[in-house]
Amino acid sequence: MTAYVIRNANVLGVQVADLRIVDGVITDIGPAIGADLDTTDAETLDASGLIALPGLVDLHTHLREPGREDAETVETGTRSAATGGFTLVHAMANTDPVADTAGVVEQVWRLGREHGYCDVAPVGAVTVGLGGEQLAELGAMADSAARVRVFSDDGKCVSDAVLMRRALEYVKAFDGVIAQHSQEPRLTEGAQMNEGELSGILGLTGWPAVAEEAIIARDVLLAEHVGSRLHVCHLSTRGSVEIVRWAKSRGIDVTAEVTPHHLLLTDELAATYDPLYKVNPPLRTADDVAALREGLAEGIIDIVATDHAPHPSEDKECEWAAAAFGMTGLETALSVVQHAMVDTGLLDWAGVAERMSAKPAEIGRVAAHGRPLAVGEPANVVLYDPAATRVVRREDSVSRSRNTPYAGIELPGKVVATFLRGRPTVLGGAIVEEVSA
Numbered sequence: 001m002t003a004y005v006i007r008n009a010n011v012l013g014v015q016v017a018d019l020r021i022v023d024g025v026i027t028d029i030g031p032a033i034g035a036d037l038d039t040t041d042a043e044t045l046d047a048s049g050l051i052a053l054p055g056l057v058d059l060h061t062h063l064r065e066p067g068r069e070d071a072e073t074v075e076t077g078t079r080s081a082a083t084g085g086f087t088l089v090h091a092m093a094n095t096d097p098v099a100d101t102a103g104v105v106e107q108v109w110r111l112g113r114e115h116g117y118c119d120v121a122p123v124g125a126v127t128v129g130l131g132g133e134q135l136a137e138l139g140a141m142a143d144s145a146a147r148v149r150v151f152s153d154d155g156k157c158v159s160d161a162v163l164m165r166r167a168l169e170y171v172k173a174f175d176g177v178i179a180q181h182s183q184e185p186r187l188t189e190g191a192q193m194n195e196g197e198l199s200g201i202l203g204l205t206g207w208p209a210v211a212e213e214a215i216i217a218r219d220v221l222l223a224e225h226v227g228s229r230l231h232v233c234h235l236s237t238r239g240s241v242e243i244v245r246w247a248k249s250r251g252i253d254v255t256a257e258v259t260p261h262h263l264l265l266t267d268e269l270a271a272t273y274d275p276l277y278k279v280n281p282p283l284r285t286a287d288d289v290a291a292l293r294e295g296l297a298e299g300i301i302d303i304v305a306t307d308h309a310p311h312p313s314e315d316k317e318c319e320w321a322a323a324a325f326g327m328t329g330l331e332t333a334l335s336v337v338q339h340a341m342v343d344t345g346l347l348d349w350a351g352v353a354e355r356m357s358a359k360p361a362e363i364g365r366v367a368a369h370g371r372p373l374a375v376g377e378p379a380n381v382v383l384y385d386p387a388a389t390r391v392v393r394r395e396d397s398v399s400r401s402r403n404t405p406y407a408g409i410e411l412p413g414k415v416v417a418t419f420l421r422g423r424p425t426v427l428g429g430a431i432v433e434e435v436s437a
Protein backbone atom coordinates (compact mmCIF):
# COMPACT_ATOMS: atom_id res chain seq x y z
CA MET A 1 0.00 0.00 0.00
CA THR A 2 1.22 3.48 -0.89
CA ALA A 3 -0.48 6.14 1.16
CA TYR A 4 -0.12 9.88 1.59
CA VAL A 5 -1.91 12.29 3.82
CA ILE A 6 -1.87 15.88 2.62
CA ARG A 7 -2.75 18.18 5.49
CA ASN A 8 -4.26 21.65 5.44
CA ALA A 9 -4.38 22.09 1.68
CA ASN A 10 -6.53 24.92 0.36
CA VAL A 11 -8.63 22.89 -2.08
CA LEU A 12 -9.36 25.02 -5.17
CA GLY A 13 -8.74 28.05 -2.99
CA VAL A 14 -12.16 27.45 -1.42
CA GLN A 15 -11.83 25.08 1.53
CA VAL A 16 -8.92 24.05 3.76
CA ALA A 17 -8.95 20.27 3.98
CA ASP A 18 -6.89 17.14 4.41
CA LEU A 19 -6.66 14.59 1.64
CA ARG A 20 -5.84 10.95 2.01
CA ILE A 21 -4.49 9.08 -0.99
CA VAL A 22 -4.27 5.29 -0.97
CA ASP A 23 -3.04 3.24 -3.92
CA GLY A 24 -3.61 5.99 -6.43
CA VAL A 25 -7.08 6.99 -5.34
CA ILE A 26 -8.39 9.81 -3.14
CA THR A 27 -10.00 7.93 -0.24
CA ASP A 28 -10.80 10.77 2.17
CA ILE A 29 -11.14 14.51 1.88
CA GLY A 30 -12.40 16.95 4.44
CA PRO A 31 -11.49 19.44 7.11
CA ALA A 32 -9.14 18.17 9.82
CA ILE A 33 -9.42 14.47 9.10
CA GLY A 34 -5.65 14.26 9.32
CA ALA A 35 -5.61 13.40 13.02
CA ASP A 36 -7.63 10.24 12.43
CA LEU A 37 -5.33 9.24 9.64
CA ASP A 38 -2.09 9.60 11.56
CA THR A 39 -2.51 6.06 12.85
CA THR A 40 -1.83 4.67 9.40
CA ASP A 41 1.66 4.35 7.97
CA ALA A 42 0.91 7.02 5.41
CA GLU A 43 3.51 9.64 4.57
CA THR A 44 2.32 13.04 5.69
CA LEU A 45 2.77 16.31 3.83
CA ASP A 46 2.01 19.67 5.38
CA ALA A 47 0.32 21.74 2.67
CA SER A 48 -0.48 24.79 4.79
CA GLY A 49 -0.72 27.83 2.53
CA LEU A 50 -0.76 25.69 -0.62
CA ILE A 51 -3.56 25.53 -3.17
CA ALA A 52 -4.60 22.00 -4.19
CA LEU A 53 -5.68 21.66 -7.81
CA PRO A 54 -6.44 18.62 -9.95
CA GLY A 55 -3.45 17.58 -12.08
CA LEU A 56 -3.12 19.95 -15.01
CA VAL A 57 -3.85 18.75 -18.56
CA ASP A 58 -2.20 20.29 -21.60
CA LEU A 59 -3.92 19.91 -24.94
CA HIS A 60 -0.97 21.35 -26.87
CA THR A 61 2.61 20.23 -26.15
CA HIS A 62 5.47 19.61 -28.56
CA LEU A 63 7.57 16.73 -27.20
CA ARG A 64 9.70 16.53 -30.40
CA GLU A 65 10.30 12.78 -30.18
CA PRO A 66 10.75 11.02 -32.56
CA GLY A 67 13.14 13.03 -34.68
CA ARG A 68 14.26 16.09 -32.74
CA GLU A 69 15.61 14.59 -29.56
CA ASP A 70 18.16 17.42 -29.48
CA ALA A 71 15.25 19.74 -28.64
CA GLU A 72 13.19 17.52 -26.32
CA THR A 73 12.28 13.89 -25.65
CA VAL A 74 9.21 12.31 -24.17
CA GLU A 75 11.20 11.90 -20.96
CA THR A 76 12.57 15.46 -20.71
CA GLY A 77 9.32 17.00 -21.89
CA THR A 78 7.24 15.11 -19.34
CA ARG A 79 9.73 16.02 -16.59
CA SER A 80 9.18 19.62 -17.61
CA ALA A 81 5.42 19.04 -17.56
CA ALA A 82 5.40 17.43 -14.11
CA THR A 83 7.50 20.33 -12.80
CA GLY A 84 4.77 22.65 -14.05
CA GLY A 85 2.00 20.63 -12.35
CA PHE A 86 0.81 18.63 -15.38
CA THR A 87 -0.29 15.00 -15.14
CA LEU A 88 -1.23 14.63 -18.82
CA VAL A 89 0.04 16.26 -21.98
CA HIS A 90 -1.16 15.86 -25.54
CA ALA A 91 1.87 15.44 -27.80
CA MET A 92 1.58 17.29 -31.11
CA ALA A 93 2.02 15.37 -34.34
CA ASN A 94 4.71 17.45 -36.08
CA THR A 95 7.51 15.05 -35.24
CA ASP A 96 9.90 13.33 -37.67
CA PRO A 97 8.41 11.01 -38.80
CA VAL A 98 5.09 12.79 -38.51
CA ALA A 99 2.56 11.09 -36.22
CA ASP A 100 0.22 10.28 -39.09
CA THR A 101 -0.06 6.48 -38.70
CA ALA A 102 -1.11 4.06 -35.98
CA GLY A 103 2.55 2.97 -35.78
CA VAL A 104 3.93 6.39 -34.89
CA VAL A 105 1.20 7.37 -32.43
CA GLU A 106 1.64 4.01 -30.69
CA GLN A 107 5.39 4.65 -30.51
CA VAL A 108 4.82 8.01 -28.78
CA TRP A 109 2.19 6.50 -26.50
CA ARG A 110 4.54 3.66 -25.53
CA LEU A 111 7.41 6.09 -24.86
CA GLY A 112 5.03 7.94 -22.55
CA ARG A 113 4.17 4.76 -20.65
CA GLU A 114 7.82 3.76 -20.33
CA HIS A 115 9.52 7.08 -19.65
CA GLY A 116 6.77 9.55 -18.85
CA TYR A 117 6.69 11.62 -15.67
CA CYS A 118 3.12 12.34 -16.74
CA ASP A 119 0.71 10.60 -19.07
CA VAL A 120 1.09 11.26 -22.79
CA ALA A 121 -1.85 11.35 -25.21
CA PRO A 122 -0.56 11.46 -28.79
CA VAL A 123 -2.24 13.83 -31.25
CA GLY A 124 -2.60 12.42 -34.75
CA ALA A 125 -1.89 14.40 -37.89
CA VAL A 126 -4.89 15.36 -40.03
CA THR A 127 -3.04 14.99 -43.32
CA VAL A 128 -0.27 12.67 -44.48
CA GLY A 129 3.09 14.16 -43.56
CA LEU A 130 1.31 17.42 -42.60
CA GLY A 131 1.30 17.92 -46.36
CA GLY A 132 -2.22 19.30 -46.51
CA GLU A 133 -3.14 17.13 -49.49
CA GLN A 134 -4.37 13.75 -48.33
CA LEU A 135 -6.17 12.70 -45.16
CA ALA A 136 -4.06 10.60 -42.78
CA GLU A 137 -5.31 7.28 -41.34
CA LEU A 138 -7.51 8.95 -38.75
CA GLY A 139 -9.59 5.83 -38.06
CA ALA A 140 -6.54 3.59 -37.63
CA MET A 141 -5.02 6.07 -35.15
CA ALA A 142 -8.32 6.24 -33.26
CA ASP A 143 -8.47 2.42 -33.08
CA SER A 144 -4.81 2.04 -32.09
CA ALA A 145 -3.54 1.43 -28.56
CA ALA A 146 -3.01 5.21 -28.34
CA ARG A 147 -6.77 5.78 -28.80
CA VAL A 148 -6.22 9.12 -30.54
CA ARG A 149 -9.13 11.55 -30.30
CA VAL A 150 -7.41 14.85 -31.12
CA PHE A 151 -6.14 15.41 -34.65
CA SER A 152 -4.08 18.39 -35.73
CA ASP A 153 -1.59 19.49 -38.38
CA ASP A 154 -0.40 22.04 -35.82
CA GLY A 155 2.47 24.14 -37.08
CA LYS A 156 0.55 24.13 -40.33
CA CYS A 157 -3.03 25.02 -41.13
CA VAL A 158 -5.40 22.62 -42.86
CA SER A 159 -6.07 25.37 -45.36
CA ASP A 160 -7.91 23.32 -48.01
CA ALA A 161 -11.61 23.71 -47.21
CA VAL A 162 -12.56 20.37 -48.77
CA LEU A 163 -9.98 18.47 -46.74
CA MET A 164 -11.04 20.27 -43.58
CA ARG A 165 -14.64 19.37 -44.26
CA ARG A 166 -13.75 15.71 -44.83
CA ALA A 167 -11.64 15.58 -41.66
CA LEU A 168 -14.49 17.06 -39.60
CA GLU A 169 -16.88 14.50 -41.07
CA TYR A 170 -14.51 11.59 -40.53
CA VAL A 171 -13.82 12.15 -36.81
CA LYS A 172 -17.53 12.15 -35.94
CA ALA A 173 -17.49 8.34 -36.11
CA PHE A 174 -15.29 8.08 -32.99
CA ASP A 175 -16.10 11.37 -31.26
CA GLY A 176 -12.80 12.92 -32.32
CA VAL A 177 -11.97 16.58 -32.75
CA ILE A 178 -9.97 18.55 -35.28
CA ALA A 179 -7.65 21.03 -33.56
CA GLN A 180 -6.90 23.66 -36.14
CA HIS A 181 -3.82 25.86 -36.34
CA SER A 182 -5.62 28.79 -37.95
CA GLN A 183 -3.26 30.49 -40.35
CA GLU A 184 -4.23 31.38 -43.90
CA PRO A 185 -0.98 30.49 -45.67
CA ARG A 186 -1.15 32.99 -48.52
CA LEU A 187 -1.78 35.89 -46.13
CA THR A 188 1.24 34.94 -44.01
CA GLU A 189 3.93 34.21 -46.57
CA GLY A 190 7.23 35.22 -45.02
CA ALA A 191 5.42 36.70 -42.01
CA GLN A 192 7.62 37.38 -38.99
CA MET A 193 5.54 39.31 -36.45
CA ASN A 194 2.15 40.89 -35.84
CA GLU A 195 1.18 43.20 -38.70
CA GLY A 196 0.83 46.74 -37.42
CA GLU A 197 2.63 50.01 -37.03
CA LEU A 198 5.53 48.30 -35.31
CA SER A 199 6.18 45.72 -38.04
CA GLY A 200 6.53 48.63 -40.46
CA ILE A 201 8.98 50.44 -38.21
CA LEU A 202 11.04 47.28 -37.56
CA GLY A 203 11.00 46.23 -41.22
CA LEU A 204 9.68 42.76 -40.44
CA THR A 205 6.98 41.20 -42.64
CA GLY A 206 3.61 41.52 -40.93
CA TRP A 207 1.24 38.73 -39.93
CA PRO A 208 -2.26 40.18 -40.15
CA ALA A 209 -4.96 39.27 -37.64
CA VAL A 210 -7.27 38.47 -40.56
CA ALA A 211 -5.05 35.51 -41.53
CA GLU A 212 -6.13 33.83 -38.29
CA GLU A 213 -9.67 35.15 -38.13
CA ALA A 214 -10.63 34.20 -41.70
CA ILE A 215 -9.76 30.54 -41.08
CA ILE A 216 -11.62 30.45 -37.75
CA ALA A 217 -14.70 31.95 -39.39
CA ARG A 218 -14.56 29.40 -42.20
CA ASP A 219 -13.99 26.48 -39.86
CA VAL A 220 -16.82 27.23 -37.43
CA LEU A 221 -19.15 27.37 -40.43
CA LEU A 222 -17.79 24.07 -41.73
CA ALA A 223 -18.21 22.51 -38.27
CA GLU A 224 -21.80 23.72 -38.21
CA HIS A 225 -22.45 22.47 -41.73
CA VAL A 226 -21.26 18.92 -41.03
CA GLY A 227 -22.34 18.85 -37.37
CA SER A 228 -18.88 18.09 -36.05
CA ARG A 229 -16.57 19.20 -33.29
CA LEU A 230 -13.88 21.86 -33.85
CA HIS A 231 -11.13 23.02 -31.51
CA VAL A 232 -9.27 26.24 -32.32
CA CYS A 233 -5.64 26.29 -31.22
CA HIS A 234 -3.92 29.34 -29.73
CA LEU A 235 -6.30 32.24 -30.33
CA SER A 236 -4.30 35.45 -30.51
CA THR A 237 -6.57 38.31 -31.59
CA ARG A 238 -9.61 40.21 -30.36
CA GLY A 239 -11.38 39.38 -33.61
CA SER A 240 -10.83 35.65 -33.06
CA VAL A 241 -12.52 35.91 -29.66
CA GLU A 242 -15.48 37.69 -31.27
CA ILE A 243 -15.86 35.01 -33.94
CA VAL A 244 -15.79 32.18 -31.38
CA ARG A 245 -18.30 34.11 -29.26
CA TRP A 246 -20.59 34.36 -32.26
CA ALA A 247 -20.16 30.68 -33.13
CA LYS A 248 -20.99 29.58 -29.59
CA SER A 249 -24.04 31.83 -29.48
CA ARG A 250 -25.20 30.01 -32.60
CA GLY A 251 -24.77 26.62 -30.94
CA ILE A 252 -21.78 25.54 -33.00
CA ASP A 253 -19.69 22.83 -31.27
CA VAL A 254 -16.45 24.79 -31.02
CA THR A 255 -13.85 25.10 -28.25
CA ALA A 256 -10.84 27.38 -28.15
CA GLU A 257 -7.52 27.73 -26.38
CA VAL A 258 -5.14 30.54 -25.49
CA THR A 259 -1.48 30.19 -24.56
CA PRO A 260 0.02 31.69 -21.41
CA HIS A 261 2.35 33.85 -23.52
CA HIS A 262 -0.53 35.39 -25.46
CA LEU A 263 -2.11 36.28 -22.10
CA LEU A 264 0.95 38.24 -21.00
CA LEU A 265 3.38 39.32 -23.72
CA THR A 266 2.91 41.83 -26.55
CA ASP A 267 4.38 42.50 -29.98
CA GLU A 268 6.48 45.33 -28.57
CA LEU A 269 8.99 42.68 -27.52
CA ALA A 270 9.83 42.19 -31.21
CA ALA A 271 11.62 45.55 -31.03
CA THR A 272 14.41 43.74 -29.18
CA TYR A 273 14.93 41.58 -32.29
CA ASP A 274 15.47 38.75 -29.80
CA PRO A 275 14.11 35.56 -31.45
CA LEU A 276 13.00 34.29 -28.04
CA TYR A 277 9.90 36.38 -28.75
CA LYS A 278 9.33 34.92 -32.20
CA VAL A 279 6.32 32.64 -32.02
CA ASN A 280 3.47 31.33 -34.16
CA PRO A 281 0.92 32.88 -33.96
CA PRO A 282 2.85 36.06 -33.18
CA LEU A 283 2.60 38.12 -30.02
CA ARG A 284 -0.12 40.69 -30.59
CA THR A 285 -1.09 44.07 -29.14
CA ALA A 286 -2.04 45.00 -25.58
CA ASP A 287 -5.64 45.34 -26.78
CA ASP A 288 -5.59 41.75 -28.04
CA VAL A 289 -4.12 40.58 -24.72
CA ALA A 290 -6.97 42.32 -22.88
CA ALA A 291 -9.55 40.65 -25.15
CA LEU A 292 -7.96 37.21 -24.66
CA ARG A 293 -8.01 37.61 -20.88
CA GLU A 294 -11.66 38.68 -20.95
CA GLY A 295 -12.52 35.82 -23.30
CA LEU A 296 -10.86 33.29 -21.02
CA ALA A 297 -12.54 34.72 -17.92
CA GLU A 298 -15.92 34.59 -19.63
CA GLY A 299 -15.46 31.05 -20.94
CA ILE A 300 -15.58 32.03 -24.62
CA ILE A 301 -12.02 30.71 -24.64
CA ASP A 302 -12.40 27.33 -22.93
CA ILE A 303 -8.86 26.44 -21.94
CA VAL A 304 -5.25 27.47 -21.49
CA ALA A 305 -2.84 25.33 -23.54
CA THR A 306 0.90 25.86 -23.40
CA ASP A 307 2.05 25.30 -27.01
CA HIS A 308 5.33 24.34 -25.30
CA ALA A 309 7.69 24.48 -28.28
CA PRO A 310 11.25 23.60 -27.32
CA HIS A 311 14.07 24.52 -29.69
CA PRO A 312 17.82 24.00 -29.26
CA SER A 313 19.89 27.19 -28.94
CA GLU A 314 21.23 27.04 -32.50
CA ASP A 315 17.68 27.41 -33.81
CA LYS A 316 16.99 30.44 -31.62
CA GLU A 317 20.33 32.22 -31.18
CA CYS A 318 20.48 33.61 -34.68
CA GLU A 319 18.94 36.54 -36.52
CA TRP A 320 15.19 37.00 -36.19
CA ALA A 321 14.24 36.06 -39.74
CA ALA A 322 16.17 32.77 -39.60
CA ALA A 323 15.05 31.71 -36.12
CA ALA A 324 12.49 29.00 -35.39
CA PHE A 325 9.02 29.95 -34.11
CA GLY A 326 8.13 28.95 -30.55
CA MET A 327 8.77 29.16 -26.82
CA THR A 328 8.83 26.71 -23.94
CA GLY A 329 5.96 27.02 -21.51
CA LEU A 330 5.17 23.99 -19.35
CA GLU A 331 7.15 25.07 -16.30
CA THR A 332 5.79 28.62 -16.21
CA ALA A 333 2.19 28.14 -17.35
CA LEU A 334 0.52 28.16 -13.95
CA SER A 335 2.59 31.13 -12.77
CA VAL A 336 1.71 33.16 -15.87
CA VAL A 337 -1.97 32.30 -15.46
CA GLN A 338 -1.83 33.33 -11.81
CA HIS A 339 -0.19 36.61 -12.79
CA ALA A 340 -2.45 37.40 -15.74
CA MET A 341 -5.77 35.99 -14.50
CA VAL A 342 -5.86 35.29 -10.76
CA ASP A 343 -3.87 38.20 -9.35
CA THR A 344 -5.88 40.52 -11.62
CA GLY A 345 -9.16 39.19 -10.20
CA LEU A 346 -10.35 37.81 -13.55
CA LEU A 347 -10.38 34.17 -12.46
CA ASP A 348 -10.46 32.23 -9.19
CA TRP A 349 -8.63 28.96 -8.58
CA ALA A 350 -11.71 26.88 -9.35
CA GLY A 351 -11.79 28.68 -12.69
CA VAL A 352 -8.14 27.84 -13.26
CA ALA A 353 -8.83 24.16 -12.48
CA GLU A 354 -11.69 24.20 -14.97
CA ARG A 355 -9.59 25.75 -17.75
CA MET A 356 -6.31 23.92 -17.15
CA SER A 357 -7.57 20.47 -16.10
CA ALA A 358 -11.25 19.57 -16.45
CA LYS A 359 -11.99 21.20 -19.82
CA PRO A 360 -8.83 20.19 -21.70
CA ALA A 361 -9.39 16.58 -20.56
CA GLU A 362 -12.98 16.78 -21.74
CA ILE A 363 -12.00 18.17 -25.15
CA GLY A 364 -9.37 15.43 -25.51
CA ARG A 365 -11.90 12.80 -24.29
CA VAL A 366 -9.52 11.58 -21.61
CA ALA A 367 -11.62 9.97 -18.89
CA ALA A 368 -9.02 9.50 -16.17
CA HIS A 369 -7.75 13.09 -16.01
CA GLY A 370 -9.35 16.41 -15.26
CA ARG A 371 -11.44 14.77 -12.55
CA PRO A 372 -12.57 16.68 -9.46
CA LEU A 373 -10.67 16.37 -6.17
CA ALA A 374 -13.18 14.02 -4.56
CA VAL A 375 -13.37 10.63 -2.88
CA GLY A 376 -13.00 7.76 -5.32
CA GLU A 377 -11.27 9.86 -7.97
CA PRO A 378 -7.75 9.16 -9.31
CA ALA A 379 -5.20 11.01 -7.19
CA ASN A 380 -3.86 13.41 -9.80
CA VAL A 381 -3.12 16.42 -7.63
CA VAL A 382 -0.98 19.57 -7.73
CA LEU A 383 0.07 21.50 -4.64
CA TYR A 384 0.90 25.08 -5.54
CA ASP A 385 2.27 27.93 -3.47
CA PRO A 386 0.68 31.15 -4.78
CA ALA A 387 2.67 33.32 -2.36
CA ALA A 388 6.07 32.26 -3.68
CA THR A 389 7.89 34.43 -6.21
CA ARG A 390 10.82 33.63 -8.45
CA VAL A 391 12.86 35.28 -11.13
CA VAL A 392 12.84 32.86 -14.08
CA ARG A 393 16.30 31.72 -15.11
CA ARG A 394 17.03 29.88 -18.33
CA GLU A 395 19.51 27.58 -16.60
CA ASP A 396 16.79 26.32 -14.24
CA SER A 397 14.90 24.83 -17.18
CA VAL A 398 13.93 21.17 -16.75
CA SER A 399 13.09 20.96 -20.44
CA ARG A 400 16.00 20.03 -22.70
CA SER A 401 15.55 23.43 -24.37
CA ARG A 402 15.90 26.86 -22.81
CA ASN A 403 13.89 29.13 -25.06
CA THR A 404 11.72 30.57 -22.31
CA PRO A 405 10.54 34.12 -22.97
CA TYR A 406 10.34 34.87 -19.23
CA ALA A 407 14.03 34.78 -18.29
CA GLY A 408 14.80 37.65 -15.92
CA ILE A 409 11.10 38.23 -15.21
CA GLU A 410 9.68 37.76 -11.73
CA LEU A 411 6.63 35.50 -11.72
CA PRO A 412 4.41 34.51 -8.81
CA GLY A 413 3.79 30.99 -7.57
CA LYS A 414 5.56 27.68 -7.47
CA VAL A 415 4.49 24.08 -7.97
CA VAL A 416 5.53 22.32 -4.76
CA ALA A 417 4.24 18.82 -5.49
CA THR A 418 2.61 16.88 -8.31
CA PHE A 419 0.95 13.50 -7.81
CA LEU A 420 0.25 11.17 -10.72
CA ARG A 421 -2.20 8.44 -9.65
CA GLY A 422 -1.03 8.84 -6.09
CA ARG A 423 2.69 8.72 -6.82
CA PRO A 424 4.66 11.92 -6.43
CA THR A 425 6.43 13.01 -9.62
CA VAL A 426 7.46 16.28 -7.97
CA LEU A 427 8.11 16.89 -4.26
CA GLY A 428 9.59 20.01 -2.69
CA GLY A 429 9.52 21.63 -6.13
CA ALA A 430 11.91 19.04 -7.61
CA ILE A 431 11.46 15.94 -9.77
CA VAL A 432 11.23 12.65 -7.88
CA GLU A 433 13.81 10.65 -9.80
CA GLU A 434 12.68 7.08 -9.14
CA VAL A 435 9.39 7.58 -10.96
CA SER A 436 10.68 6.52 -14.35
CA ALA A 437 12.53 3.47 -12.99
Ligand SMILES: [Zn+2]
Nearest residue numbers: 154155181233
Ligand atom coordinates in the same frame (compact mmCIF):
# COMPACT_ATOMS: atom_id res chain seq x y z
ZN1 LIG B 1 0.23 25.98 -33.68
